[in-house]
Amino acid sequence: MDFHQLTPRQQAVAIARQRLAQQPVYIDTETTGLDKTAEIVEIAIIDHDGSILFDELVKPARPIPADAAAVHHITNDMVASAKTWAVHWPIIRSILFGRVIGFYNEEFDMRMIRQTHQNVGLPWKENFQTFCVMKMYAQFAGQIDPRRRTYKYHKLENAGRDCGIPLPNSHRAADDTLLTRALLEFMASYTGK
Secondary structure (H helix, E strand, O other): OOHHHOOHHHHHHHHHHHHHHOOOEEEEEEEOOOOOOOOEEEEEEEOOOOOEEEEEEOEOOOOOOHHHHHHHOOOHHHHOOOOEHHHHHHHHHHHHOOOEEEEOOHHHHHHHHHHHHHHOOOOOOOOOEEEEHHHHHHHHHOOEEOOOOEEOOOOHHHHHHHOOOOOOOOOOHHHHHHHHHHHHHHHHHOOOO
C-alpha cells in the first residue's frame, strides 16, 4: 500500500518502524531552565538495545535555579563536582558520531546542546541525523491542537501512561530516555488501525 494511502496513525507506525530499524540512540537532557541562557545539567544516551552509553551530571557555568531543580531534583550540590560540558563533549560526540539520534522533543534538546556549547565557548559544527519521537507520537495519537492547527503534543509521562508503558517519567535523563525508547518501540509494534 502507498504510504499516502495510510491513515495518519498508520503513517506514524510506518515511520516508527523505519526509525527502529536504524538502531538509533536516544538522548535526553535536564537543564537550568528553558530560556536562551539555559544549560544542560544532566545528559543520558541510551543505545537501541536499552543499554546506557552515557549518563552524567554536567557542571553548569551558572547556578541551577530553584524552579528548575524543583522539576528534575538536580541540585547545585549534586553538580558541584561534576565535569563541565567541555570535558564531556568529546565522549558524547564519539558516541553520537554516525548514529541516528531520537529525542522526545528534539527541538528543545538540540537547542540546549547548541546553547550549552556556546555557553562554554565551543564552536558548533555538527550535522547529526535526528528525529523527534514527540512529533511522531502526536501523529500516532491523532488529536488536533486547534491553536497550532497540527497534531497536539503530549507530555512524555502522558504518552507513556496512555500506551500502558510502566516506566517512570522522573524528569531525570536516563529514565526519560528509556521511556522515549519504549514509546518508539510501542508505536513500531502497533498492529491496530
